[in-house]
Every structure is written in C-alpha cells, then in structure tokens.
Amino acid sequence: MAQKNPNLITLSSGEAFQPFRYSVGLYGSRFFAELKDNKRLMGVRCPGCRRVHVPPRPVCGPCYKRMEEWVEVGPLGTIATFTILRFAFIDPETGQKKPVPYGYGLIRLDGADTNFQHFLELPKDGKVAIGMRVRPVFEESRRGNLRDIKHFEIIED
Amino acid sequence: MADKPAIIGVGQTEFGAPKTDQTFADLTYEAVNAALVDAELDIKDIDNIITVSNDFWDGRTISSMAVGDAVGAAFGQGKNISTVEGDGAFGAFYGLARILSGSYQNTLVVAHSKGSEGDNRLITNAFFDPIFERSLGMDSVTAAALQAKSYMEKYKISPRQTAMVSVKNRANALKNPKAHLREELDIEDILRSPQIAPPIRRHDACPVSDGAAALILANEDFAKKRSGKPVWVEGVAFCADAYRLGERALWESRALREAAKKAYAMAGIADPRKEIGVAEIYEAFSYQELLWSEELGFASPGGGGALLESRVTQTHGELPVNPSGGCLSAHAVCAAGLVRMIEAALQIRGDAANPVRKPKKALAHGQNGLCGQSHCVWILGAN
Amino acid sequence: MAKRVAIVGSGQTNHMGSRPDVTGVELIHEAVAKALESAGLTRDDIDGVVIGNMDHFEGINGVELWSIDGNGGFMKPTIKLTTGGTTGSTLAIGGYHLVASGHFDRLLVIGWEKNSESDTTGAITTAFDPVWDRMVFAGAISGLALEATAYSQKYGVTGKDAARVVVRDRGNAVKNPHAHVRKEITVEEVLRSPMISDPLHFWDMCPRTDGACAVIFASEDVAEKISPKPAWVWATANRHLYSMAGDVEFGSLRSLELAAAEVYQKTGIKEPLKEIDVMELYTPYSYAGLSWIEALGLARPGEGAKLLWDGATDMGGELPINPSGGVISTNPIGATGLIRAAECALQISGQAGERQVPDVKVALSTGFGGCYWSDILMYGAKKP
Numbered sequence: 001m002a003q004k005n006p007n008l009i010t011l012s013s014g015e016a017f018q019p020f021r022y023s024v025g026l027y028g029s030r031f032f033a034e035l036k037d038n039k040r041l042m043g044v045r046c047p048g049c050r051r052v053h054v055p056p057r058p059v060c061g062p063c064y065k066r067m068e069e070w071v072e073v074g075p076l077g078t079i080a081t082f083t084i085l086r087f088a089f090i091d092p093e094t095g096q097k098k099p100v101p102y103g104y105g106l107i108r109l110d111g112a113d114t115n116f117q118h119f120l121e122l123p124k125d126g127k128v129a130i131g132m133r134v135r136p137v138f139e140e141s142r143r144g145n146l147r148d149i150k151h152f153e154i155i156e157d
Numbered sequence: 158m159a160d161k162p163a164i165i166g167v168g169q170t171e172f173g174a175p176k177t178d179q180t181f182a183d184l185t186y187e188a189v190n191a192a193l194v195d196a197e198l199d200i201k202d203i204d205n206i207i208t209v210s211n212d213f214w215d216g217r218t219i220s221s222m223a224v225g226d227a228v229g230a231a232f233g234q235g236k237n238i239s240t241v242e243g244d245g246a247f248g249a250f251y252g253l254a255r256i257l258s259g260s261y262q263n264t265l266v267v268a269h270s271k272g273s274e275g276d277n278r279l280i281t282n283a284f285f286d287p288i289f290e291r292s293l294g295m296d297s298v299t300a301a302a303l304q305a306k307s308y309m310e311k312y313k314i315s316p317r318q319t320a321m322v323s324v325k326n327r328a329n330a331l332k333n334p335k336a337h338l339r340e341e342l343d344i345e346d347i348l349r350s351p352q353i354a355p356p357i358r359r360h361d362a363c364p365v366s367d368g369a370a371a372l373i374l375a376n377e378d379f380a381k382k383r384s385g386k387p388v389w390v391e392g393v394a395f396c397a398d399a400y401r402l403g404e405r406a407l408w409e410s411r412a413l414r415e416a417a418k419k420a421y422a423m424a425g426i427a428d429p430r431k432e433i434g435v436a437e438i439y440e441a442f443s444y445q446e447l448l449w450s451e452e453l454g455f456a457s458p459g460g461g462g463a464l465l466e467s468r469v470t471q472t473h474g475e476l477p478v479n480p481s482g483g484c485l486s487a488h489a490v491c492a493a494g495l496v497r498m499i500e501a502a503l504q505i506r507g508d509a510a511n512p513v514r515k516p517k518k519a520l521a522h523g524q525n526g527l528c529g530q531s532h533c534v535w536i537l538g539a540n
Numbered sequence: 541m542a543k544r545v546a547i548v549g550s551g552q553t554n555h556m557g558s559r560p561d562v563t564g565v566e567l568i569h570e571a572v573a574k575a576l577e578s579a580g581l582t583r584d585d586i587d588g589v590v591i592g593n594m595d596h597f598e599g600i601n602g603v604e605l606w607s608i609d610g611n612g613g614f615m616k617p618t619i620k621l622t623t624g625g626t627t628g629s630t631l632a633i634g635g636y637h638l639v640a641s642g643h644f645d646r647l648l649v650i651g652w653e654k655n656s657e658s659d660t661t662g663a664i665t666t667a668f669d670p671v672w673d674r675m676v677f678a679g680a681i682s683g684l685a686l687e688a689t690a691y692s693q694k695y696g697v698t699g700k701d702a703a704r705v706v707v708r709d710r711g712n713a714v715k716n717p718h719a720h721v722r723k724e725i726t727v728e729e730v731l732r733s734p735m736i737s738d739p740l741h742f743w744d745m746c747p748r749t750d751g752a753c754a755v756i757f758a759s760e761d762v763a764e765k766i767s768p769k770p771a772w773v774w775a776t777a778n779r780h781l782y783s784m785a786g787d788v789e790f791g792s793l794r795s796l797e798l799a800a801a802e803v804y805q806k807t808g809i810k811e812p813l814k815e816i817d818v819m820e821l822y823t824p825y826s827y828a829g830l831s832w833i834e835a836l837g838l839a840r841p842g843e844g845a846k847l848l849w850d851g852a853t854d855m856g857g858e859l860p861i862n863p864s865g866g867v868i869s870t871n872p873i874g875a876t877g878l879i880r881a882a883e884c885a886l887q888i889s890g891q892a893g894e895r896q897v898p899d900v901k902v903a904l905s906t907g908f909g910g911c912y913w914s915d916i917l918m919y920g921a922k923k924p
Contacts, residue, residue: 008560010636011288013599021274024182036660054786055672059186061226062233062785064185064200079514081790083685085678089661093674105906106786115786130693132733145581146675160541160642182783212595212622218667219594219624222910226783235798239630242595242620243602251619251634258640259542262774271601283601288563397618400608462658526605531618 003028027056032144033074043112045069073112079132081106082120090147098114107134108151113147119151128154161492163313163380163387164537165263166196166373166500172337172487175273176367176516181215182227184369185269189228192265192371196362200229203373204261205237209248209268209491214282228267228371237261242267243480244439245524245535248391248418249372256376264426272365283524284527286401297527302354304528305444306409309356311408312459314447316356317392320347321465322361322443323485329472330482332511337366347443353409356530361443363488371493384477388502388537395533402528413452413522413532421454424536426518429454431518433536435504436478437497439524440485446470446478449522449529477513480504494523498535504538545639546763546770547647549579549754555720555751555870558656564598565654567752568652569610571875576612579766580630581646586756587829588643589613592627593874595826596663598654599715608634611650623780624667625680625909627651628753628877629822632905632917633759645759651875653753658747660873665778667910670865671727673785678737680824681745683785684736685737687839687912688827692739695842697830705829706743706868712855713865715894720749720870732825744826751872753879754846758806760923771885773905774918777802782911793828795837796906796914803916804837804906813838814854816918817889817900818860820880822908824867832906833861835914855897863887863895875913877907884919 024032029087034040041056048063050069060067080106091098106115120128121137121141134152142148167290168191179187185208192198206228209222217223221240222377225231230238239255241248245268251265276421301395307311308314323342330336342360350359380387396413396419399405415431426432438448447461455476457463464470479485481500484493503517518538527532549572553559559567568591571847576582579908582756585883589611602608602615606618611618623703629652635649661679691697709728713719724745733742756766763770769920779795782788819836825831828886830844838859839847847853851859862868864883867876884903886892907915 005561010560013287017278018279019218020217020670022176023175023177023180023271024671025183026178028180028671035648044472055784057226057784058183059227061231061781061787064229064232074693081686081690083682083689083740085736086734086738087661087678087681089665089678090659092666098678102676104682105897106790113783117673117786119676119787128377131691146672211601213601216661216666217670218596219622219910221623221780222783223669224783225780225911231781231783235795237776237778237802238780239621239634239778240623242592242622243604247619251621251638254641257638257642259636260637260640269669280601283599284606286606287599342654395617396615397605397613398609399614400606412615417573502718507805526602530602530605530608 008065009015031056036142036144040072041074041109042070043073045071052111053114054109054112054116066117071111073111075136077107077109077134078103079130079134080108080115081130082128084122102127119152120147121151161377162253162390162510163384164372165236165375165380165384165387166192167502168192168195169334169335169370169499170368172366172368172489174365174367176298181223181271184269186227186491187266188244188369188371189267196373199230203265204263205255206230206265207248207252207484208240209245211242211491213272213283214275214490216275224269225251231334241294243525244523245370245492246498246521246535247395247525249453249495249498250395250533252374252391253393262379263373265371265423266495267369267371268495270412270489270491271367272490277365281469283539291315292334298448299354300358300402301442301532301539302357303402305356305442308408308444308448314462316348318342318462318465319361319443319447320344322343322440323347325471326479326483326485329480329511330486333365333482334510335487336482337364357442363441366487366489367490368489370499371497373387373497378524386400386506387465388505389540391538392420392536395531397531401430407528409458410448410452410529410532416532416534420534420536424455430476433476433510433518433520435480435501436476436520437481437501438522439494439497440479440483441488464511467495472511472513480509480511480513496525497521501537505537541642543642543914544772545636545757546772547586547881548758548763548767548770549575550755551575551578551883551887552718552753552882553751553881554718555749555872557720557747557749559654559750564611565607565748566648566652567654567773568607568617569611571752571754572610572612572648572650575756576745581757582614586612586616586646586648586711588617588638589648590631590638592622592631593653594627594782596666598657608810612648613916623910625873626907626913626915627874627878628879629706629907629915630916631878632881633754633778633915636773636776639757639759645762647757648754649753649757649878650752650887651878653872653874654750655748655872660797681737681740683826685740687790688739691831694791699731700727701845702744703727703828704747704824705826705827706730706853709862709866712863712895713869716864719865744874746824746867746871749870749872751875753882755878755882764799767889769889771888771919772923774920774924775803775806776917778915780910784858785911788912792912793832793835793842795912796832799916803918807918813859816859816902816904818862818863818897818903820883820905821861822867822877822880822906824871824908860897863892863897880905881917888919888921
C-alpha cells in the first residue's frame with residue numbers, strides 16, 4: 001500500500017520546540033514555597049462544599065466559589081488509584097524518551113478531598129493496591145516545583 | 158435577524174504582560190465574574206458556555222481544559238460547554254447559534270490568552286505551511302509587512318498616514334483603564350520607532366498582551382425579562398479567503414467585504430458610513446485599520462488614509478473607530494475580537510470609558526489567520 | 541425560528557496507521573469529496589464549514605484556514621471547534637446548533653487527524669496541566685489505566701471481561717471497509733499482548749490512525765430533498781466536568797451519567813437498552829466498554845460485563861454497540877467522535893452495508909476526551 005512507496009517523502013520538523021513560561025499563579029506559588037521551605041503540603045477549602053482542594057486553585061469548580069482558606073494536608077496519604085507505565089514515549093517536557101517503567105498514582109492526602117498526582121515508588125515485591133498508605137520522600141535540595149517530592153513510598157500502616 | 162438576541166453582560170480583565178500572578182484560570186474567572194456582575198446574573202442563571210483559546214498560544218493541547226472550572230463548566234451538575242479555536246468574535250458566533258437553535262436561553266462566551274508565556278514568532282510561524290513555507294522563518298509580523306507594503310504601494314498610503322492610526326488609537330487608550338499600553342505618542346515617536354519588518358515600525362504593531370474577556374448573549378425573551386441594558390445583535394457574518402498569501406491580492410480583503418455585505422444586509426444597513434455610529438476594528442497593525450475600513454465600506458478602495466485625515470474616525474468624529482484604543486493598545490490573541498464586541502456594546506449602552514456621541518448602531522470586527530484570512534463582522538444596536 | 545436538523549450525507553477515508561501519500565489537506569479533501577458525493581451536492585451548495593482536530597498532533601496552527609483548499613471553505617464561513625478527544629462529537633454538536641440556528645442550510649462538518657505525524661502520547665500529555673499533572677502523565681493510556689484500576693477493583697471486573705469488549709469491536713470491524721484494524725482477535729490474544737500500563741495490555745487500547753470524516757448537516761427546509769432517509773438529530777448534551785486529573789471521581793464515568801440523563805430527559809427515553817436500536821460509543825479502551833455502558837444506563841453499576849457476555853451488545857443482540865468496530869479498531873482522534881455520528885446516520889438511513897443493524901429507528905453516539913469529559917448525540921428516523 002501507499003506507505004511502502006519509496007518515492008514518498010516525509011519532512012521532519014527536526015528538533016522543533018516551542019518554549020513556554022507557564023505561570024504558576026499566586027496559589028501554586030504559595031504551595032511550592034511551603035513545599036520548598038517547610039516540606040508542608042497545602043490545600044484550600046471551599047466555603048461552599050467545605051471540600052479541601054489539592055493542588056490549591058482559586059475556584060471550586062462545582063460550587064463556583066472563590067477559595068481562600070488554606071489548610072495543611074498530608075504528608076501521609078492513601079492510594080486512590082495507580083498504574084505502572086511500561087511503554088516508552090517522548091516526554092514533551094524534555095523531548096527525550098521517558099525512562100520506564102515507573103509507577104504513578106492518585107494520592108488522597110490526609111485532610112484533602114481531591115487527589116494529588118505523583119510518582120509511586122514500586123515496592124520490591126511488586127505489591128501495590130488501592131487503599132495502601134503512602135508518604136512523600138522529599139528532595140534534600142528543593143527548588144519550588146513538583147520535583148521537590150521525589151515520589152511517594154508505600155508504608156506499613 | 159429574525160430572532161433578536163442580545164448582549165446582556167460584558168467583562169474583561171485589565172490587559173498587560175506578563176501577568177505572572179494570574180493563570181489562565183485566574184484570568185477567565187475574573188472576566189466571567191465581571192460579566193456576571195455587569196449582567197446582574199449568577200452563574201446558576203447561565204445555560205451553557207463557549208470558551209475560546211488556542212493550543213499553540215497556550216502551549217497546551219486541549220487548551221480549554223485549563224479554564225473549565227474557572228468559567229463554570231462544573232457548576233452544579235455541570236453545564237453544556239464547547240470550545241472555538243481562534244478569535245473570540247467567531248466564538249461568540251457559535252455562542253449565538255446555540256441560542257438561536259432554541260437549545261438555550263443564553264450563552265456565556267469567554268476568551269483568554271497569555272501572549273507572554275510563549276514565543277510569539279514560533280507560534281505564528283506555525284500558521285505557515287510546514288512543507289513549502291515554514292522554513293523561510295516567516296511569522297505574523299513579517300506576513301503583515303508583506304500586506305502593508307503591497308497595500309501602501311498600491312494606493313500610495315504614506316507611513317505618516319498609518320502612523321496617525323497609532324497616534325489616534327494610543328491617545329484613545331489613555332482613557333481606557335483596561336488598555337495595556339497607555340502612554341501618549343506623537344507622530345514623530347512612531348516614525349522614529351525601530352523598524353521591525355519594513356514598513357512596519359514598533360509602534361505600528363500591537364503589543365502581545367495577557368488577559369481575558371467574557372460576554373453573555375441571550376435570546377430576546379431572556380434579555381427583555383432579565384436585562385436592564387440589552388444591546389441587540391442586528392447582524393453577523395463571517396468569511397474565509399484563500400490560505401496562501403500568494404493567492405490573495407493582499408491590498409484588499411474580499412473575505413471582509415463579503416462578511417460585511419452579509420452582516421449589513423441582515424441589519425438592514427444600506428450606507429454603513431452614515432448608519433454606523435462607532436466601529437471597533439481588529440487592527441493588529443496600524444495599516445489594517447485603514448485597509449479594513451475600506452472593506453467595511455467606510456471609504457473607497459485606497460481611501461482609508463484620507464478617511465483618517467478627515468478626522469471622521471476620531472472619537473468625536475462622525476464614525477469613530479477604535480475609541481477603546483483598539484488592538485494597538487491591548488491585544489490578547491483570542492480575546493481581542495471579543496473585546497471589540499464588548500467595547501462596541503459599551504458604546505451603545507453609553508458605558509464606554511471613552512464614549513462617543515451615543516451611537517444607534519455599532520460595528521465590531523474580529524479576524525483570524527495571517528493578513529486577515531478570515532473575518533467576522535457584528536452589527537449591534539440600541540433598539 | 542429554530543430549525544430541525546438532520547444528517548444527510550457523510551464520507552470517510554479508509555482509515556490507516558499512516559498515509560504518507562497525502563498531506564493533511566488532501567486527506568481532508570478525500571472525506572469531503574465522498575461526503576458531497578453521498579449527498580449529491582457540490583461545494584457550491586455548502587454554506588459553511590466547521591472543522592476540528594488536535595493542533596499538536598500535526599503542528600499546524602489555524603487548521604481551518606490552512607486546510608481551506610481541501611475543506612471547501614474558500615469564501616465561506618469557516619470555523620474551528622476543538623475540545624481534545626471529544627473534538628469529533630463537539631463538531632457534530634456544533635453542526636447541529638449551527639444549522640438549527642437558521643444561519644446555514646447545508647453545513648459541512650469535518651474531523652480529521654494524521655496521528656502518524658507526531659508522537660501521540662507526547663502530544664496528549666501536554667493536554668494536562670504543565671505545573672501539576674504533566675510530570676507523571678503518559679497520555680491517554682496512563683489516564684485510562686488509572687480508571688481501569690479503580691473500576692476493576694471496585695467491582696471485581698477482570699481483564700478477561702474487558703477483553704470481551706475488544707473481541708466484539710474487532711469482530712465488527714472486519715465488516716467495515718473504513719476500519720483501520722480489521723482482524724478478529726480472541727480474549728486470549730488480548731490477555732497475552734504486552735502489558736503497557738497496568739492493567740492495560742497493548743490490545744486493550746485503540747490504535748492511532750490517520751483519517752478524516754466529513755458529515756453534512758442540513759436544515760429541515762432541505763434535508764428531505766437531499767436524502768430519502770435523513771437521520772434527524774434529536775438531542776445533544778455534554779459534560780466537561782473536570783479541569784485537573786486529581787479531581788476525577790474514579791469508578792464510574794460521572795460526566796457520561798450526567799450527559800445521558802440530559803439526553804434521555806430531552807427525548808423521553810426511559811429504558812435505553814430497550815428503546816435505542818444501536819449505539820456508536822467512543823470507547824477507546826476495553827474497560828470503557830463495560831463501565832461506560834453502565835453510565836449510559838444499560839446495566840447496573842458493575843454489571844456491564846454480564847451484558848457483554850450475554851451477547852446483548854453484539855450484532856444481532858438486543859442493542860448492538862459499535863457495528864463499525866468502534867474506536868478500538870479506528871482512532872483518527874479529531875475525527876473519532878464524528879465517525880460515531882456518521883455511523884449512526886448510516887444505520888438510520890439503512891446505508892451501513894454489511895454492518896447494517898436491521899430497522900434502526902433510534903441511535904446514540906458518544907464522544908470522550910479531555911479530562912474524562914463526555915458528549916452525547918441522539919438521532920432518530922422520525923422528525924423530532
């Protein structure tokens with residue numbers, strides 16, 4: 001069929017790259033400052049439904065109310081769901097193939113009502129399940145972004 | 158139009174760059190709340206939502222995902238929502254259609270952009286065909302320069318005439334607290350500013366702004382019952398020209414002419430120059446205000462410069478153009494066309510920051526693509 | 541006054557993994573030409589064009605303008621709608637409203653994608669929040685794996701149950717000349733394929749496809765002149781509930797439940813399994829074929845698998861699902877949701893060839909994408 005025709009040319013965009021400077025905003029900036037300086041994880045509580053949102057953001061979507069009450073959450077949490085990535089793909093953040101396998105999951109930090117996405121360290125026995133307890137492992141030197149947490153590790157509870 | 162929809166609420170952020178303290182969601186939330194306050198409505202009164210954004214400008218696939226919560230998509234049990242990519246004036250058209258379809262009483266239309274977060278040149282280079290054109294390194298400014306050159310040579314439009322557009326619009330912006338650039342310029346400032354792509358100089362070009370705009374459209378029934386200050390939609394049309402610049406006569410815009418013709422017919426306008434009381438035109442570059450004015454029927458072909466010199470388009474002229482300061486004073490891509498509609502509506506209501514003599518009909522214009530490949534024309538009215 | 545709206549024609553490319561023999565514009569034109577032919581119309585008859593895809597798959601900014609030679613929009617109103625995976629269904633919903641508005645009598649609606657032109661997973665990953673979600677995310681597959689983990693643990697559903705969905709859809713695809721993957725598969729073959737993101741195997745997932753689909757929406761003033769059996773659009777609804785992945789309530793697809801409730805309410809459907817004759821569902825992976833039919837009210841929570849094993853959703857069953865072979869067989873992303881609409885219309889018009897379900901009076905299609913968002917359209921043979 002068509003794709004086997006040696007006369008067909010494709011043009012590579014090469015290392016085409018679009019750089020961006022994404023604003024973290026006031027809420028995100030405060031979260032990362034607390035993470036960097038105090039190893040504290042913070043959420044915001046909705047004045048309507050009282051749910052605590054992590055990551056923090058100004059608006060509660062379902063209530064459409066501005067959230068201003070900051071509360072500390074975690075650092076311990078529970079696995080809400082997870083997967084283990086086993087196929088290689090181009091990481092748009094680096095342009096390189098992402099090293100696999102890696103585990104990641106949605107973590108319900110204690111005191112939060114939404115989930116926080118992060119890497120999960122895979123235990124040697126391979127046993128991961130919804131409901132397992134986890135704790136964050138912080139980087140020694142932190143720069144104020146999501147990678148200040150290396151990953152979450154499963155703990156006995 | 159057979160059914161009479163109306164604009165019943167408008168809101169915009171201040172425009173500027175970089176707005177690092179506000180994410181896309183923060184900007185849209187601010188604009189939507191402003192529009193709700195203006196309309197004296199609550200989010201629960203809103204039937205459905207259209208967002209407007211662009212994945213390239215936002216550096217994000219499914220750019221609308223960033224603002225769903227902030228525009229109220231998740232409110233209650235969730236609302237029907239969709240997304241138009243490109244300029245907000247086109248997004249508003251889809252919002253209007255969702256009312257006229259009989260499905261909804263009203264539509265919230267929201268557009269956002271943060272030009273400061275990406276690389277303007279690379280993003281607009283991606284408008285060009287990757288196989289035959291992109292590697293030449295063109296972008297929206299160099300493309301506009303080709304159009305400016307061909308238009309100005311064809312009709313002997315002088316750099317002084319195009320510079321006068323910037324003088325007028327930047328002076329108007331001094332009265333608009335939402336504008337991004339608010340400093341007075343004289344003609345020499347513009348003619349002495351650096352060439353960025355001849356014949357376009359720095360002050361012939363719009364800034365690249367961060368900001369958001371929101372507008373609430375409603376059907377006749379809802380507008381009459383719930384709004385104290387409806388601005389009626391009398392006509393709207395849009396049209397797209399050929400893609401490649403080489404296939405268009407760049408000194409004219411048949412797509413704008415066609416869109417205007419249809420919108421005027423719908424609104425029953427025979428002589429736009431006399432019947433329209435104010436126009437908010439999407440002029441990303443100074444020459445565009447002249448060229449688009451011609452295609453909108455405000456002047457004969459090549460007569461845009463003379464129209465400007467006759468002072469007709471000044472704030473207190475017979476047909477003021479861009480009393481808000483236009484895109485030359487604030488230009489958040491995607492939001493810009495919606496801002497034109499908002500400013501035109503505010504003029505009809507008598508609520509504009511830089512009011513013109515109270516107009517009966519106002520024109521708002523949006524564009525998409527390189528050198529205005531696609532245009533959208535709205536006619537708004539008081540009655 | 542608002543107009544009633546019908547689908548009166550459609551065209552699809554023969555979908556494939558890679559189409560280096562055509563540019564995107566040419567691919568679009570293939571579908572458009574077929575759609576016009578199916579309706580006996582020419583470009584001159586069309587009074588507007590709506591098109592959509594996902595920008596970062598091909599790296600083209602302003603696709604509606606770039607593709608104007610192929611999409612038929614030259615010197616016509618041309619607009620782009622895009623919402624990620626739901627783009628195709630968003631386009632169909634847009635086609636409905638734009639025609640119903642009275643502004644268009646014959647509107648060309650086009651969805652397309654050349655997924656072969658970029659790294660699909662990398663491009664989808666950028667859909668998620670750059671600050672919070674992107675670091676761990678691995679495109680649609682990883683997100684769907686999270687859902688599969690939660691759903692299967694909640695209800696004790698197995699990989700074998702999920703594979704039954706793949707067996708059905710792939711079996712149906714054999715009879716669809718447009719389908720991309722046209723080869724039957726067994727439960728064992730699905731389970732033996734490599735694990736790519738636990739619990740999903742390679743064959744639990746949709747392929748990535750190059751393809752385009754064009755659909756002509758017409759107003760009641762002209763629909764019956766164009767098509768002897770137009771497919772009338774009865775209702776549309778959608779829910780784009782979430783902005784951040786961590787907010788999603790896993791275990792059931794809430795957005796689809798809410799959208800379904802809205803269309804059923806609008807159309808008076810009380811027992812969807814009995815009252816609807818065929819469904820084309822945007823189920824991009826196996827478990828969706830179980831969980832999401834529960835969200836549509838076809839089975840109680842956790843009991844979707846039983847319906848599958850009973851054969852109720854097979855061709856010849858009570859409610860055939862995905863006679864086209866579905867998304868698991870064909871997935872040109874920006875077109876995928878629109879193909880579902882085109883296939884429903886073909887079923888109602890009796891033009892679905894070997895994949896025809898007998899005597900279809902009511903059909904339903906869905907779209908899925910973004911952050912677990914859902915779109916639904918319902919169609920009928922009867923004018924609403």
